Amino acid sequence: MKLPYKKFVVQSRPSGPASVVTRPVIPIHVASQQRVAYEALVDSGADYSIFHAQIGEAIGLEVRKGQRVLFAGVGGVARKGFVIR
Numbered sequence: 290m291k292l293p294y295k296k297f298v299v300q301s302r303p304s305g306p307a308s309v310v311t312r313p314v315i316p317i318h319v320a321s322q323q324r325v326a327y328e329a330l331v332d333s334g335a336d337y338s339i340f341h342a343q344i345g346e347a348i349g350l351e352v353r354k355g356q357r358v359l360f361a362g363v364g365g366v367a368r369k370g371f372v373i374r
Contacts (some may be wrong), residue, residue, distance in 0.1 A: 292313070292315050293311055294311035294312060294314070295311065295312055295313075295314040295328075296309050296310070296311050296353060297309070297310050297311070297312060298330055310364050312330060313330065313331040314328050314330050314331070315328065315329060316328055316331065318346055319327050319340065319348055320348060321348040321349045321350055322348060322349030323347060323348045323349050324348065325344060325347050325348055327340070328351055337360070337372070339360060339370065342370075342371070345373065352371050352373065353371060354371075355373040355374075356369030356371065356372045357369065357370075357371060358370055358371070358372050
């Protein structure tokens with residue numbers, strides 16, 4: 290399946306020039322008790338699909354009852370999160 294990449298305008302610095310980058314962002318629907326339309330960045334090398342807690346809460350999940358974990362990416366900055374299975 291091939292989907293078009295979405296274009297984003299970014300600035301390298303607050304006073305610097307803007308440029309356009311493309312990212313594999315696709316429209317999805319996330320559902321449990323409720324259904325929410327969302328745009329998700331596709332990362333085929335990721336171990337987990339990570340969404341903001343507000344998305345889980347919007348579809349009726351008790352996010353903070355999930356297993357607490359620390360997620361870190363290439364930048365090495367750890368963020369707290371919850372795993373829900």
